[in-house]
Amino acid sequence: MIQIRTVLKVLDNSGPKTARCIGILGPPKKFATVGDKIVVTAEGKVYHGIVACCKVEKKRPDGSFVRIDQNGVILVDSSGKPVGNRVFGVLSSRVKQPEILSLGRVKTM
Amino acid sequence: MVVKTETCSFSGFRIYPGKGTRFVRGDGKLLIFSNRKCKSYFHMRRRPAELNWTQLYRRMHKKGQQEETQKRRRTRKVAAVPKPVEGASLEVIKAKRTQRPEVRKTAKEAALKEIKQRQAAAAGKRKGGRGDATAATSKRTSAPPSTSEKKPAQVVVGSRKR
Numbered sequence: 001m002i003q004i005r006t007v008l009k010v011l012d013n014s015g016p017k018t019a020r021c022i023g024i025l026g027p028p029k030k031f032a033t034v035g036d037k038i039v040v041t042a043e044g045k046v047y048h049g050i051v052a053c054c055k056v057e058k059k060r061p062d063g064s065f066v067r068i069d070q071n072g073v074i075l076v077d078s079s080g081k082p083v084g085n086r087v088f089g090v091l092s093s094r095v096k097q098p099e100i101l102s103l104g105r106v107k108t109m
Numbered sequence: 110m111v112v113k114t115e116t117c118s119f120s121g122f123r124i125y126p127g128k129g130t131r132f133v134r135g136d137g138k139l140l141i142f143s144n145r146k147c148k149s150y151f152h153m154r155r156r157p158a159e160l161n162w163t164q165l166y167r168r169m170h171k172k173g174q175q176e177e178t179q180k181r182r183r184t185r186k187v188a189a190v191p192k193p194v195e196g197a198s199l200e201v202i203k204a205k206r207t208q209r210p211e212v213r214k215t216a217k218e219a220a221l222k223e224i225k226q227r228q229a230a231a232a233g234k235r236k237g238g239r240g241d242a243t244a245a246t247s248k249r250t251s252a253p254p255s256t257s258e259k260k261p262a263q264v265v266v267g268s269r270k271r
Contacts (some may be wrong), residue, residue, distance in 0.1 A: 062125065062127075063128075066132070066133060068133040069132070069134050109139060
C-alpha cells in the first residue's frame with residue numbers, strides 16, 4: 001500500500017537510492033500496490049516508477065500471502081522504459097512488465 | 110492424491126496448501142511460517158531452539174528419536190559378498206584377487222595386443238571382401254563383439270567400491 005509521501009527503496013542502478021511517492025497514475029485511487037505506476041521524486045528530479053515490492057501484500061490466487069521486507073520501486077521514464085539497466089534484490093512475482101523482467105537476472109518471489 | 114506440504118522455517122511443522130504465510134527477508138531469503146504464532150515469534154526474534162514445542166528443540170534435545178535410531182541399527186548390516194559376474198565365476202574372481210600386480214599387468218597387455226591384432230585382421234578381411242564404402246561401418250560393428258568376447262580376462266576385480 002504505497003501512498004503519497006511514502007519513501008521507497010530504488011531497486012535498480014539508475015543512481016538514487018530512495019524515492020518518495022508524489023502521485024499515483026491511472027484511475028484515481030489512494031493506494032498503489034505491486035505493478036502499479038507511480039510518480040516519484042528522487043534527488044530533485046521527477047520520475048515515474050513501477051512498484052516492485054510492497055510490505056503489505058494481497059492474497060495470491062493459490063491462497064498464499066508473501067510479505068517482502070521493503071517497499072521497492074524501479075524508476076522508469078514517462079514512456080515506460082527503465083532508467084537503470086540492472087535490478088537488485090528480490091521483486092514480487094506480481095511484477096509482470098517485460099521491460100523490467102528483461103533487465104538481466106531478476107529474482108522474483 | 111499426495112499433497113505437497115512445506116515445512117515451517119520456525120517450528121518445523123508441516124504446512125498444507127492454503128495455510129501459512131511467506132516472508133522475504135531483506136537479503137532475499139524466503140521464510141515460511143505455519144501460523145501467526147510462529148510468524149510473530151520470529152519477528153520478536155525468539156529462538157526456536159529455546160522453545161519446547163518446536164522441532165528444532167526436540168531434535169537438539171533428542172526427544173522421541175530413540176525408536177527411529179533403533180530401527181535403523183537393526184537393518185543396516187550388509188556384508189560384502191563377492192558374487193560371480195557373467196563371464197567370470199567365483200573361482201576366477203578369487204584367483205584374480207590374489208594375482209600379483211606385475212602378472213596382471215603383463216596379462217592385460219597381452220590381451221590388449223590380441224584384441225588389436227584381431228580387429229586389424231577383421232578390418233582387413235572386410236575391406237577386401239565388401240568394398241571401401243562399407244568398410245568403416247563394418248569395422249565399427251565388428252569392434253564390440255571382439256571386446257565383449259575378451260571380457261572374462263579383462264575383469265578388473267576389487268575396483269568396485271562398496
